[in-house]
Amino acid sequence: MICNMMSTLGFETxxxxxxxxxxxxxxxMETPDIVLVDWNMPEMDGLExxxxxRRQAEHRDLPMMMVTTECEMDRMALAFVAGVxxxxxxxxxxxxxxxxxELLGIGVFQ
Structure with a gap:
């Protein structure tokens, strides 16, 4: 579903x-415009x-968006502290x- 949305907005996914x-x-790959990540993934969760x-110098400024069902304020705070x-x-x-x-100034909206 997210890939379809991003494609509709003009992004390759x-x-x-x-x-x-x-x-x-x-x-x-070449550095992407943005990374969308779910919190709940197998093997390594989104927070990790x-x-x-963020530990990789070449990706310290890479825009990342957490897209998740996790709605507790403490979870959101952890995500922002981690670097989303x-x-x-x-x-x-x-x-x-x-x-x-648009808030991030990413993509076809610039």
């Missing part, structure tokens, strides 16, 4: 089934993924994603 695969894909990415730039709670609409991307 790459998917990963878990945090470890996402790290591998990120290492193999974000921390791992935006946080979106499921369910959401394409307009919510678009507005977050």
């Amino acid at each position: 790459t998917e990963a089934s878990d945090g470890i695969e996402a790290l591998q894909r990120l290492a193999e 993924f974000i921390k791992s990415v 730039n935006e946080y979106v709670m499921k369910p959401f609409t394409i307009e919510v994603i678009q507005s977050k991307l």
Whole structure:
């Protein structure tokens, strides 16, 4: 669903089934415009993924958005401390994603 939304907004997408695969894909590609990550993933959860990415000098400023069902304020705070730039709670609409991307100055809206 998220890939379809991003494609509709004019983005090319790459998917990963878990945090470890996402790290591998990120290492193999040019720096993306943004990374959308779910908190609840197998192998490596979204929070650990974000921390791992932020430890890499070349990705310290890479925009990342947490897209998750986790809605507790303490979870949101942990995500921001770990390094996410935006946080979106499921369910959401394409307009919510678009507005977050606009706030970050990313994509076709620049």
